[in-house]
Amino acid sequence: MTLVKTKIGRRAFIKNTSLAGGGLILGFSIFNSCKPKQAEKVAIRKMPKEWFEINSYLKIGENGLVTIMAPNPEFGQGVITSMPMIVADELDVAWKDVLVEQANYDSKEYGPQFTGGSQGIRRGWESLRMAGATAKQMLKEAAAQAWQVPVSEITTAEGVLSHEASGISAGYGEMAAAAAKLEVPEEVPLKAVKDFTIIGKSKKSVENHKIVTGKPLFGIDYQYEDALIAMVEHPPAFGLKLKTYDSTEVRTMPGIVDVFTIKTLEDDFKRGYFDTNAFTDLIAIVGKSTWEVMNAKKKLMAEWEPIADSTFKMDRFGSEIDVEVPKGLESTEAHYERMNEMAAKSGTTVRKDGNPEKAFKNAVKVIERSYTCPFLAHNCMEPMNFFAHVTGEGAKLAGPLQAPSLTGVTVASRLGIPVEKVDIELTRMGGGFGRRAYGHYAVEAALISQQAKAPVKLVYSREDDMTAGIYRPSYHATYKAALDENNNLVAFHVKAGGIPETPLFANRFPAGAVDNYLAEQWEVKSNITIGAFRAPRSNFVAGVEQAFLDEVAEAAGKDPIDFRLELLERVKNNPVGKENDYEPDRLAGVLKLVREKSNWEEVPSGVHRGVSAYFCHNSYAAHVVDVVIEGDTPKVQKVVCAVDCGIVVNPDAATNMAEGAIVDGIGNAMFGELTFKEGRTEQKNFDRYKMIRHSEAPNKIEVHFVKNDIDPTGLGEPPFPPVFGALANALYKATGQRHYHQPFVSQKQLIG
Amino acid sequence: MASFTLNINGKTQEVDVDPNTPMLWVLRDHLKLVGTKYGCGIAQCGACTIHLGDSAVRSCQLPVSAVAEQKITTIEGLSENGDHPVQQAWLEVDVPQCGYCQAGQIMTASALLKQNPNPSDTEIQTAMDGNICRCGTYTRIKKAVLMAIDAQTNS
Numbered sequence: 015m016t017l018v019k020t021k022i023g024r025r026a027f028i029k030n031t032s033l034a035g036g037g038l039i040l041g042f043s044i045f046n047s048c049k050p051k052q053a054e055k056v057a058i059r060k061m062p063k064e065w066f067e068i069n070s071y072l073k074i075g076e077n078g079l080v081t082i083m084a085p086n087p088e089f090g091q092g093v094i095t096s097m098p099m100i101v102a103d104e105l106d107v108a109w110k111d112v113l114v115e116q117a118n119y120d121s122k123e124y125g126p127q128f129t130g131g132s133q134g135i136r137r138g139w140e141s142l143r144m145a146g147a148t149a150k151q152m153l154k155e156a157a158a159q160a161w162q163v164p165v166s167e168i169t170t171a172e173g174v175l176s177h178e179a180s181g182i183s184a185g186y187g188e189m190a191a192a193a194a195k196l197e198v199p200e201e202v203p204l205k206a207v208k209d210f211t212i213i214g215k216s217k218k219s220v221e222n223h224k225i226v227t228g229k230p231l232f233g234i235d236y237q238y239e240d241a242l243i244a245m246v247e248h249p250p251a252f253g254l255k256l257k258t259y260d261s262t263e264v265r266t267m268p269g270i271v272d273v274f275t276i277k278t279l280e281d282d283f284k285r286g287y288f289d290t291n292a293f294t295d296l297i298a299i300v301g302k303s304t305w306e307v308m309n310a311k312k313k314l315m316a317e318w319e320p321i322a323d324s325t326f327k328m329d330r331f332g333s334e335i336d337v338e339v340p341k342g343l344e345s346t347e348a349h350y351e352r353m354n355e356m357a358a359k360s361g362t363t364v365r366k367d368g369n370p371e372k373a374f375k376n377a378v379k380v381i382e383r384s385y386t387c388p389f390l391a392h393n394c395m396e397p398m399n400f401f402a403h404v405t406g407e408g409a410k411l412a413g414p415l416q417a418p419s420l421t422g423v424t425v426a427s428r429l430g431i432p433v434e435k436v437d438i439e440l441t442r443m444g445g446g447f448g449r450r451a452y453g454h455y456a457v458e459a460a461l462i463s464q465q466a467k468a469p470v471k472l473v474y475s476r477e478d479d480m481t482a483g484i485y486r487p488s489y490h491a492t493y494k495a496a497l498d499e500n501n502n503l504v505a506f507h508v509k510a511g512g513i514p515e516t517p518l519f520a521n522r523f524p525a526g527a528v529d530n531y532l533a534e535q536w537e538v539k540s541n542i543t544i545g546a547f548r549a550p551r552s553n554f555v556a557g558v559e560q561a562f563l564d565e566v567a568e569a570a571g572k573d574p575i576d577f578r579l580e581l582l583e584r585v586k587n588n589p590v591g592k593e594n595d596y597e598p599d600r601l602a603g604v605l606k607l608v609r610e611k612s613n614w615e616e617v618p619s620g621v622h623r624g625v626s627a628y629f630c631h632n633s634y635a636a637h638v639v640d641v642v643i644e645g646d647t648p649k650v651q652k653v654v655c656a657v658d659c660g661i662v663v664n665p666d667a668a669t670n671m672a673e674g675a676i677v678d679g680i681g682n683a684m685f686g687e688l689t690f691k692e693g694r695t696e697q698k699n700f701d702r703y704k705m706i707r708h709s710e711a712p713n714k715i716e717v718h719f720v721k722n723d724i725d726p727t728g729l730g731e732p733p734f735p736p737v738f739g740a741l742a743n744a745l746y747k748a749t750g751q752r753h754y755h756q757p758f759v760s761q762k763q764l765i766g
Numbered sequence: 767m768a769s770f771t772l773n774i775n776g777k778t779q780e781v782d783v784d785p786n787t788p789m790l791w792v793l794r795d796h797l798k799l800v801g802t803k804y805g806c807g808i809a810q811c812g813a814c815t816i817h818l819g820d821s822a823v824r825s826c827q828l829p830v831s832a833v834a835e836q837k838i839t840t841i842e843g844l845s846e847n848g849d850h851p852v853q854q855a856w857l858e859v860d861v862p863q864c865g866y867c868q869a870g871q872i873m874t875a876s877a878l879l880k881q882n883p884n885p886s887d888t889e890i891q892t893a894m895d896g897n898i899c900r901c902g903t904y905t906r907i908k909k910a911v912l913m914a915i916d917a918q919t920n921s
Binding site: 216219232305308393396674678681707 | 866
C-alpha cells in the first residue's frame with residue numbers, strides 16, 4: 015500500500031440534481047452489448063435522483079451509479095475508457111455501475127488535458143488513482159461516522175462499504191451525500207498492483223455503441239441552432255500569400271452569406287510551439303450549407319504573390335526562439351539534392367565517445383548506408399473542422415483538439431478576451447496522429463464567427479486538409495559501422511538531418527554499446543510547415559537504424575537478435591557514456607519475448623522474416639514481420655509484436671492500438687509519400703495519396719505485453735516506429751533487395 | 767433548387783435542394799443524419815457509404831436527383847437498436863479506434879452480407895478495399911465480418 019498526498023482542490027461540493035445533470039448523463043451508456051433502446055437502458059440503470067460531486071473527476075448518485083469524467087481528448091487511443099477505469103479501480107466500484115463523460119476544456123480541474131507524446135496514461139496515472147482513492151476514503155469516513163466504528167475496519171468492494179465485525183454494509187450511494195460534505199483527506203492509500211480489479215481487465219470502449227449506430231460524436235457532426243458553414247481558401251502553394259481576390263460572382267451564388275478575409279495570427283504575434291501555421295491570411299466563405307459553400311469556393315477568384323524571407327518569434331516551452339521562413343517555391347527534387355549535399359558535409363556533433371576516426375581507420379570492415387524518407391500528411395479521416403460562436407459574452411467553441419489548453423490561450427489572445435471566456439467542448443476526434451495538436455483551425459473558426467457575427471462551423475475539404483501543411487518532415491540519415499577482425503562492432507557513426515529539422519536521438523541505442531561513437535546532425539530551412547506525426551523523428555530513425563543494424567549483423571555473420579542482445583548486454587554491464595536514455599534490460603526484454611513468441615528460429619517454408627526493436631516515448635517495442643510472396647508481390651502475412659509499457663490498463667484496447675500502429679507503419683513504409691513541385695503538394699486527395707487498404711494489411715497480428723508492475727507508460731506511439739525496420743528486413747529476406755528510401759513502393763509504380 | 771421526396775430509413779423525407787447536391791450533404795446538412803461521414807468527396811475512402819436499395823454506394827458521388835424512389839438506408843437506420851449482426855460483431859470484437867470510418871465500414875460489410883451471405887476471403891477483401899481505416903483496424907474489421915457471417919449463418 016502506498017500513501018500519497020492528495021492534490022485535489024478543496025472545491026465547494028456541489029449537489030447536482032438529476033434534472034441538472036441527468037440530461038447530460040442520458041447521452042452516455044456503457045451497455046454496449048445490451049439490446050434495449052437507450053431510453054430503456056436508462057430505465058434499467060435507474061438513474062439517480064441526485065448526484066453528489068465528490069471531486070472534479072467523479073460524482074456518485076444516491077443509487078450507487080458513478081459518473082467518471084474522462085479528462086483527456088479521445089482520438090482513438092482509448093483514454094475515454096482507460097482513464098475512468100483507473101479512477102474506478104481505486105474507487106472500488108463495479109465497472110457496470112460507471113458512466114463516463116468527456117470533460118470539457120478545464121485546465122484548472124484537469125491540468126493540460128493533452129493528447130500527445132503517448133503521455134496521457136503515464137502523466138495521469140497518479141492523479142486518476144488519487145481521485146478514486148480520495149472518494150473511496152471519504153465514503154469510508156462517512157460510513158465510519160454513521161456506524162460509529164473505526165474507519166480502518168471498513169472495507170470496500172464493488173461499490174459496497176462493509177464492517178465485517180458488526181455485519182453492517184451499505185452501498186456507496188447511501189453514503190454519497192454524507193461523504194460529499196466531508197473535508198478532503200490530506201493523504202490517501204493507493205492499492206497494491208495485485209489488488210487491482212479493473213486495471214488489467216479488458217473493457218470495451220464506452221463509446222462503441224454510439225460509433226456503430228452513427229450517433230453525433232465528432233466535431234464535424236456538431237449541431238447548433240442556425241449555425242452557418244464556413245470554408246477557407248489558403249494559398250495553393252507554400253511560398254505564396256494572398257494578394258487580392260474577387261468575390262463578386264461567389265456572393266451571388268445560392269446559399270452564400272458572406273466572403274471576407276481573416277488574419278489568423280498577426281505578424282508580431284509571439285507564437286507558442288503549437289501555433290504552427292503557414293497560411294495566416296485566408297479568404298473565408300460563409301454560407302448556409304456545406305455543398306453550397308464548396309461550390310462557391312471553386313468559383314472564387316484569387317491572386318497570390320510570393321512571400322519574402324521572414325522571421326517570427328516562438329515561445330518554445332519557455333525559451334524564445336526565432337524561426338526563419340525562407341521565400342521560394344520548393345520541390346521534392348530540390349529537397350533531396352539539398353539533403354544529399356548536407357549529408358556529404360560534416361554536421362554538428364551532438365555526441366562523441368572514444369575515437370571514432372581512429373576506429374574507422376583501423377577497422378577490418380566498414381559498412382556505410384544512407385536512408386531517406388519523404389514528407390507525410392497525417393490524413394486524419396475526419397478533416398480539420400471547428401465550431402465557434404463568438405459573442406460579446408465570450409467564445410463558445412467545440413471540436414477536435416489534442417491540446418485544448420494551448421489552443422484555448424491562442425484563441426483568447428487572438429479574440430482579445432480573457433481565457434476564462436473561452437469555453438471549449440472537446441468532441442471525439444476522427445484521428446489525430448499529432449495533427450490536431452496544431453489548433454489553427456479553431457482560431458480560424460473563432461475569427462470567422464466573430465466577423466460573421468454568427469455561430470459558424472468551419473469545415474476543411476479533404477484537399478484543404480492535405481495541402482494545409484503541418485507534415486511529417488522529410489529526413490535523411492547516413493549510418494556507418496566498423497567491425498574488427500572478430501566481427502565486434504567497434505565504431506558507430508550516425509549523421510542525420512532533415513527539412514526542416516533533424517530526426518537525431520543521439521543517446522538512444524546503440525549509443526552506450528559502442529566504444530567509439532559519433533552522432534552528428536544538420537538542418538535545412540523550409541517554408542513548408544511541419545508538426546508532430548505519431549512518434550516524431552523516431553518514426554524515421556527507428557526504422558532506418560534497425561534496418562542498418564540488420565546489415566551490420568549480416569556482415570558480422572550474426573543472428574540479428576543475438577547481435578542486438580550482445581550489444582545490450584554490453585550496455586548493461588559496462589555502458590559507454592552516462593547519457594544513454596533507455597534501459598538495456600527492458601529493450602532486451604521485448605527482443606527476447608518477440609523471439610520466443612514468433613518462434614524466431616523456425617521460419618516456415620515460403621516465409622521471409624525480419625526483426626526490429628526500439629525505445630521511444632518511455633516504452634519498448636519489438637516486432638517480427640513475416641513476408642510472403644504472392645504472385646510477384648510481397649505481402650505481410652503475420653506480425654508478432656512484443657511491448658513493454660509497464661502495467662497495461664486495458665489489455666484488449668492496448669492490443670488494438672499496437673495492431674493499428676503496425677498497420678499504419680506498414681502503410682507508410684510501403685506507400686506513404688507527399689511530394690512537392692513549385693511549392694504545391696502533388697497529392698491532394700486519396701486518389702493520388704496511397705493509403706494502406708484492407709487487402710494490404712497483415713492477415714494476422716499477435717501482440718504480447720511484458721508483464722511487470724512498473725507504472726504505465728505510453729502506447730500510442732512506441733509500436734509504430736520499429737515497424738519500418740522489421741518490414742525492410744523481411745523484404746530483404748524475401749527479395750534480396752535492401753530498401754533505403756521510403757516509401758518502399760513508389761507512387762509512380764502504383765499510379766503510373 | 768428543387769423539391770425531392772426521399773425514402774430514408776423507412777421514412778419519407780422532403781428536401782428542397784439543388785438537384786446536384788450529393789446525398790452525403792443532403793443527409794448531413796439537411797436531414798441531420800450525421801452518421802454518414804465526409805472523408806474525401808471523391809469516392810476514394812468509403813466513409814460516406816450508404817445503401818441504395820441493397821447496394822453499398824458512396825453518397826458523396828450520388829446526386830439527390832438520381833435517387834428517385836429507391837430506398838436509402840444509412841447507419842442510423844441499419845437496425846433499430848444497433849443489433850444488426852454486423853454492428854453486434856463490431857461491438858464484440860471492439861473494432862473501433864477513432865471510429866470515424868466505422869459507419870462506412872459497417873455499411874459496406876452489411877451490404878456485402880446481404881448480397882453474398884457466404885463471401886470468400888477474396889470477396890471480403892475486394893468489398894472492403896474501398897474503405898480506408900486510418901487507424902489501421904483492418905484485422906479486427908475482418909474478424910468482425912467473419913463473426914457476422916457466422917452469426918447470420920447460424921441464426
